[in-house]
Amino acid sequence: MKKIAVLTSGGDSPGMNAAVRAVAKKAIYHDLEVFGVYRGYEGLMSGEIKSLKLEDVGGIIHRGGTILGSARSEKFKTEDGQLQAMNNLNNFGIDALVVIGGDGSYRGAQALHKKGIKTIGLPGTIDNDINGTDFTLGFSTAVNTVIEAIDRIRDTATSHERTFVIEVMGRDAGDIAAWAGLANGAESIFIPEKTTGKEGMIARLKQGFERGKKHSIIIVAEGVGTAEEFADYIREHSSYDARVTVLGHIQRGGSPVGFDRILGTRLGAKAVELLMADVAGKALGLEKNEISVHDFDYVFQKKASKRLEEFSKLSMELSM
Incomplete structure:
Protein backbone atom coordinates (compact mmCIF):
# COMPACT_ATOMS: atom_id res chain seq x y z
CA MET A 1 0.00 0.00 0.00
CA PHE A 139 -21.50 13.74 20.29
CA SER A 140 -19.69 14.83 23.46
CA THR A 141 -19.14 18.32 22.06
CA ALA A 142 -22.78 18.62 21.02
CA VAL A 143 -23.96 17.59 24.49
CA ASN A 144 -21.67 20.17 26.10
CA THR A 145 -22.98 22.84 23.72
CA VAL A 146 -26.56 22.01 24.72
CA ILE A 147 -25.66 21.99 28.41
CA GLU A 148 -24.09 25.46 28.18
CA ALA A 149 -27.11 26.82 26.31
CA ILE A 150 -29.57 25.42 28.86
CA ASP A 151 -27.52 26.84 31.73
CA ARG A 152 -28.03 30.29 30.23
CA ILE A 153 -31.70 29.70 29.55
CA ARG A 154 -32.22 28.55 33.13
CA ASP A 155 -30.96 31.90 34.42
CA THR A 156 -33.69 33.84 32.63
CA ALA A 157 -36.28 31.12 33.30
CA THR A 158 -35.62 31.47 37.04
CA SER A 159 -35.72 35.25 36.92
CA HIS A 160 -39.19 35.24 35.35
CA GLU A 161 -40.50 31.99 36.86
CA ARG A 162 -41.12 30.42 33.48
CA THR A 163 -41.11 27.05 31.81
CA PHE A 164 -38.83 26.67 28.82
CA VAL A 165 -39.27 23.99 26.18
CA ILE A 166 -35.95 23.37 24.43
CA GLU A 167 -35.75 21.50 21.14
CA VAL A 168 -32.50 19.66 20.40
CA MET A 169 -31.29 17.61 17.46
CA GLY A 170 -32.17 13.94 17.28
CA ARG A 171 -34.52 12.90 14.50
CA ASP A 172 -34.18 9.18 15.19
CA ALA A 173 -31.93 9.16 18.24
CA GLY A 174 -32.50 10.70 21.65
CA ASP A 175 -28.95 10.58 23.00
CA ILE A 176 -28.35 14.34 22.96
CA ALA A 177 -31.67 15.01 24.69
CA ALA A 178 -31.18 12.27 27.28
CA TRP A 179 -27.60 13.16 28.21
CA ALA A 180 -28.14 16.91 28.26
CA GLY A 181 -31.43 16.55 30.10
CA LEU A 182 -29.88 14.49 32.86
CA ALA A 183 -26.91 16.86 33.13
CA ASN A 184 -29.24 19.87 33.39
CA GLY A 185 -31.84 18.43 35.74
CA ALA A 186 -34.67 18.73 33.21
CA GLU A 187 -38.20 18.05 34.47
CA SER A 188 -39.10 16.03 31.38
CA ILE A 189 -37.18 14.55 28.45
CA PHE A 190 -38.87 13.38 25.28
CA ILE A 191 -36.94 11.07 22.96
CA PRO A 192 -37.89 8.99 19.87
CA GLU A 193 -36.95 5.69 21.53
CA LYS A 194 -39.44 6.04 24.37
CA THR A 195 -43.10 7.03 24.14
CA THR A 196 -43.99 9.32 27.04
CA GLY A 197 -47.32 11.03 27.51
CA LYS A 198 -47.53 14.79 27.86
CA GLU A 199 -49.87 14.34 30.84
CA GLY A 200 -46.96 13.36 33.07
CA MET A 201 -45.12 16.50 32.01
CA ILE A 202 -47.98 18.68 33.23
CA ALA A 203 -48.20 16.79 36.52
CA ARG A 204 -44.47 17.26 37.21
CA LEU A 205 -44.69 20.95 36.35
CA LYS A 206 -47.52 21.45 38.83
CA GLN A 207 -45.70 19.53 41.57
CA GLY A 208 -42.58 21.62 41.07
CA PHE A 209 -44.25 25.02 41.10
CA GLU A 210 -46.46 24.09 44.07
CA ARG A 211 -43.40 23.43 46.19
CA GLY A 212 -41.79 26.71 45.17
CA LYS A 213 -39.68 25.97 42.10
CA LYS A 214 -38.82 29.09 40.11
CA HIS A 215 -38.39 27.45 36.70
CA SER A 216 -38.87 24.28 34.68
CA ILE A 217 -36.92 22.86 31.74
CA ILE A 218 -38.48 20.52 29.18
CA ILE A 219 -36.18 18.95 26.56
CA VAL A 220 -37.60 17.59 23.30
CA ALA A 221 -35.66 15.68 20.66
CA GLU A 222 -36.74 16.90 17.22
CA GLY A 223 -37.87 13.41 16.21
CA VAL A 224 -40.65 13.50 18.82
CA GLY A 225 -42.19 16.79 17.73
CA THR A 226 -41.52 20.49 17.79
CA ALA A 227 -40.91 22.51 20.91
CA GLU A 228 -43.77 24.78 19.91
CA GLU A 229 -46.20 21.84 19.95
CA PHE A 230 -45.16 20.96 23.49
CA ALA A 231 -45.35 24.60 24.60
CA ASP A 232 -48.86 24.88 23.16
CA TYR A 233 -49.88 21.78 25.12
CA ILE A 234 -48.56 23.31 28.35
CA ARG A 235 -50.46 26.55 27.73
CA GLU A 236 -53.68 24.68 26.93
CA HIS A 237 -53.55 22.31 29.91
CA SER A 238 -52.13 24.54 32.64
CA SER A 239 -51.82 28.15 33.72
CA TYR A 240 -48.06 28.24 33.17
CA ASP A 241 -46.24 30.42 30.69
CA ALA A 242 -44.12 28.33 28.32
CA ARG A 243 -41.37 29.74 26.13
CA VAL A 244 -39.58 27.98 23.29
CA THR A 245 -35.93 27.73 22.25
CA VAL A 246 -34.80 25.73 19.22
CA LEU A 247 -31.04 25.22 19.45
CA GLY A 248 -30.67 24.05 15.85
CA HIS A 249 -27.31 23.91 14.14
CA ILE A 250 -25.30 25.54 16.92
CA GLN A 251 -25.15 21.96 18.21
CA ARG A 252 -22.99 20.96 15.24
CA GLY A 253 -20.48 23.79 15.46
CA GLY A 254 -17.76 24.89 17.79
CA SER A 255 -14.37 23.67 18.87
Missing part, protein backbone atom coordinates in the same frame (compact mmCIF):
# COMPACT_ATOMS: atom_id res chain seq x y z
CA LYS A 2 1.37 3.38 -1.04
CA LYS A 3 -1.52 5.83 -1.17
CA ILE A 4 -4.43 6.47 1.23
CA ALA A 5 -7.28 8.96 0.88
CA VAL A 6 -9.65 10.37 3.50
CA LEU A 7 -13.06 12.02 3.15
CA THR A 8 -15.78 13.36 5.41
CA SER A 9 -19.41 12.81 4.46
CA GLY A 10 -22.90 13.64 5.68
CA GLY A 11 -23.47 16.11 8.49
CA ASP A 12 -20.31 17.68 9.89
CA SER A 13 -19.36 17.03 13.49
CA PRO A 14 -16.69 18.36 15.87
CA GLY A 15 -13.75 15.95 15.92
CA MET A 16 -13.73 15.20 12.20
CA ASN A 17 -10.67 17.40 11.74
CA ALA A 18 -8.86 15.55 14.50
CA ALA A 19 -9.50 12.29 12.65
CA VAL A 20 -8.39 13.75 9.29
CA ARG A 21 -5.22 15.04 10.94
CA ALA A 22 -4.47 11.66 12.51
CA VAL A 23 -4.98 9.79 9.23
CA ALA A 24 -2.67 12.17 7.38
CA LYS A 25 0.07 12.30 9.99
CA LYS A 26 0.05 8.56 10.64
CA ALA A 27 0.23 7.82 6.92
CA ILE A 28 3.05 10.29 6.32
CA TYR A 29 4.97 8.91 9.31
CA HIS A 30 4.91 5.52 7.61
CA ASP A 31 6.03 6.97 4.25
CA LEU A 32 2.61 6.69 2.65
CA GLU A 33 1.16 9.34 0.39
CA VAL A 34 -2.15 10.70 1.66
CA PHE A 35 -4.90 12.52 -0.21
CA GLY A 36 -7.87 14.56 0.93
CA VAL A 37 -11.18 14.17 -0.90
CA TYR A 38 -13.12 17.43 -0.78
CA ARG A 39 -16.95 17.63 -0.53
CA GLY A 40 -17.47 13.98 0.37
CA TYR A 41 -18.72 11.52 -2.23
CA GLU A 42 -19.67 14.39 -4.53
CA GLY A 43 -16.04 15.42 -4.63
CA LEU A 44 -14.95 11.83 -5.06
CA MET A 45 -17.06 11.56 -8.20
CA SER A 46 -15.92 14.92 -9.59
CA GLY A 47 -12.25 14.29 -8.83
CA GLU A 48 -11.77 16.90 -6.10
CA ILE A 49 -8.80 15.02 -4.70
CA LYS A 50 -5.64 16.74 -3.49
CA SER A 51 -2.45 15.58 -1.84
CA LEU A 52 -2.24 16.36 1.87
CA LYS A 53 1.02 17.49 3.43
CA LEU A 54 1.86 17.97 7.09
CA GLU A 55 1.29 21.71 6.79
CA ASP A 56 -2.21 21.09 5.44
CA VAL A 57 -3.33 19.39 8.64
CA GLY A 58 -1.37 21.48 11.12
CA GLY A 59 -3.43 23.58 13.51
CA ILE A 60 -6.77 21.92 12.75
CA ILE A 61 -7.24 19.60 15.73
CA HIS A 62 -9.12 22.31 17.63
CA ARG A 63 -11.34 23.38 14.74
CA GLY A 64 -14.98 22.39 14.39
CA GLY A 65 -16.57 21.24 11.16
CA THR A 66 -14.32 19.65 8.54
CA ILE A 67 -11.57 21.22 6.44
CA LEU A 68 -12.43 18.76 3.67
CA GLY A 69 -16.01 19.94 3.44
CA SER A 70 -19.00 17.65 3.18
CA ALA A 71 -21.97 17.08 0.89
CA ARG A 72 -24.82 14.63 0.61
CA SER A 73 -24.96 12.81 -2.71
CA GLU A 74 -27.86 10.95 -4.27
CA LYS A 75 -25.89 10.24 -7.41
CA PHE A 76 -23.26 8.27 -5.51
CA LYS A 77 -25.94 5.77 -4.50
CA THR A 78 -26.18 4.71 -8.15
CA GLU A 79 -23.94 2.24 -9.94
CA ASP A 80 -22.73 4.94 -12.33
CA GLY A 81 -21.82 7.24 -9.47
CA GLN A 82 -19.83 4.57 -7.66
CA LEU A 83 -17.96 3.55 -10.82
CA GLN A 84 -17.12 7.18 -11.47
CA ALA A 85 -15.70 7.47 -7.94
CA MET A 86 -13.70 4.27 -8.39
CA ASN A 87 -12.22 5.51 -11.63
CA ASN A 88 -11.01 8.68 -9.94
CA LEU A 89 -9.41 6.71 -7.11
CA ASN A 90 -7.71 4.45 -9.64
CA ASN A 91 -6.52 7.43 -11.69
CA PHE A 92 -4.77 8.78 -8.61
CA GLY A 93 -3.40 5.34 -7.77
CA ILE A 94 -5.13 5.41 -4.38
CA ASP A 95 -5.17 2.02 -2.67
CA ALA A 96 -7.49 2.69 0.28
CA LEU A 97 -10.08 5.17 1.56
CA VAL A 98 -10.95 6.26 5.10
CA VAL A 99 -14.56 7.50 5.33
CA ILE A 100 -15.65 9.62 8.28
CA GLY A 101 -19.41 9.96 8.69
CA GLY A 102 -22.65 8.28 9.68
CA ASP A 103 -24.81 5.45 8.41
CA GLY A 104 -25.15 6.72 4.84
CA SER A 105 -21.42 7.35 4.62
CA TYR A 106 -20.75 3.81 5.82
CA ARG A 107 -23.03 2.36 3.17
CA GLY A 108 -21.04 4.21 0.54
CA ALA A 109 -17.80 2.86 2.00
CA GLN A 110 -19.19 -0.67 1.95
CA ALA A 111 -20.27 -0.30 -1.69
CA LEU A 112 -16.75 0.76 -2.69
CA HIS A 113 -15.23 -2.07 -0.68
CA LYS A 114 -17.36 -4.61 -2.51
CA LYS A 115 -16.02 -3.17 -5.77
CA GLY A 116 -12.43 -3.68 -4.69
CA ILE A 117 -11.52 -0.44 -2.90
CA LYS A 118 -10.18 -1.01 0.61
CA THR A 119 -12.24 1.12 3.00
CA ILE A 120 -12.43 1.85 6.72
CA GLY A 121 -15.29 3.78 8.33
CA LEU A 122 -15.01 6.13 11.30
CA PRO A 123 -18.16 7.20 13.22
CA GLY A 124 -18.63 10.92 12.65
CA THR A 125 -22.06 12.19 13.75
CA ILE A 126 -23.34 14.20 16.69
CA ASP A 127 -26.38 11.92 17.05
CA ASN A 128 -24.46 8.99 18.59
CA ASP A 129 -26.71 6.59 16.65
CA ILE A 130 -24.15 4.22 15.12
CA ASN A 131 -24.06 0.62 16.28
CA GLY A 132 -20.74 -0.83 17.40
CA THR A 133 -19.50 2.21 19.31
CA ASP A 134 -20.33 3.77 22.64
CA PHE A 135 -19.59 7.25 21.32
CA THR A 136 -19.45 8.91 17.92
CA LEU A 137 -17.24 11.83 16.94
CA GLY A 138 -18.92 15.10 17.88
CA PRO A 256 -14.41 19.97 19.81
CA VAL A 257 -14.02 19.09 23.47
CA GLY A 258 -10.98 17.10 24.57
CA PHE A 259 -12.80 13.78 24.39
CA ASP A 260 -13.70 14.23 20.71
CA ARG A 261 -10.18 15.38 19.83
CA ILE A 262 -8.69 12.29 21.42
CA LEU A 263 -11.34 9.97 19.99
CA GLY A 264 -10.77 11.32 16.47
CA THR A 265 -7.02 10.95 16.89
CA ARG A 266 -7.25 7.36 18.12
CA LEU A 267 -9.69 6.32 15.40
CA GLY A 268 -7.76 7.98 12.58
CA ALA A 269 -4.46 6.43 13.59
CA LYS A 270 -6.03 2.98 14.01
CA ALA A 271 -7.60 3.19 10.55
CA VAL A 272 -4.18 3.61 8.95
CA GLU A 273 -2.74 0.77 11.02
CA LEU A 274 -5.48 -1.60 9.88
CA LEU A 275 -5.15 -0.65 6.23
CA MET A 276 -1.39 -1.19 6.41
CA ALA A 277 -2.14 -4.65 7.83
CA ASP A 278 -4.47 -5.30 4.85
CA VAL A 279 -7.62 -5.14 7.02
CA ALA A 280 -10.50 -3.35 5.29
CA GLY A 281 -14.26 -3.33 4.93
CA LYS A 282 -14.54 -2.47 8.63
CA ALA A 283 -16.06 0.21 10.83
CA LEU A 284 -14.20 1.40 13.91
CA GLY A 285 -15.67 2.48 17.22
CA LEU A 286 -15.00 2.88 20.92
CA GLU A 287 -16.38 0.26 23.29
CA LYS A 288 -15.39 0.16 26.95
CA ASN A 289 -12.67 2.70 26.10
CA GLU A 290 -11.03 0.34 23.61
CA ILE A 291 -11.02 0.74 19.83
CA SER A 292 -13.43 -1.83 18.36
CA VAL A 293 -13.57 -3.22 14.82
CA HIS A 294 -16.80 -4.48 13.22
CA ASP A 295 -18.04 -5.48 9.80
CA PHE A 296 -20.24 -2.86 8.13
CA ASP A 297 -23.24 -5.21 8.22
CA TYR A 298 -23.01 -5.35 12.02
CA VAL A 299 -22.94 -1.56 12.24
CA PHE A 300 -26.08 -1.27 10.10
CA GLN A 301 -28.10 -3.05 12.78
CA LYS A 302 -30.19 -0.71 14.91
CA LYS A 303 -28.31 0.57 17.92
CA ALA A 304 -29.84 -0.53 21.22
CA SER A 305 -29.11 1.73 24.17
CA LYS A 306 -30.19 0.75 27.65
CA ARG A 307 -28.51 3.93 28.81
CA LEU A 308 -31.26 6.08 27.29
CA GLU A 309 -33.92 4.23 29.26
CA GLU A 310 -31.82 4.59 32.40
CA PHE A 311 -31.24 8.32 31.84
CA SER A 312 -34.90 9.07 31.13
CA LYS A 313 -36.04 7.20 34.23
CA LEU A 314 -33.38 8.78 36.42
CA SER A 315 -34.17 12.25 35.17
CA MET A 316 -37.86 11.82 36.00
CA GLU A 317 -37.08 10.52 39.49
CA LEU A 318 -34.64 13.33 40.27
CA SER A 319 -36.85 16.10 38.88
CA MET A 320 -39.26 15.83 41.82
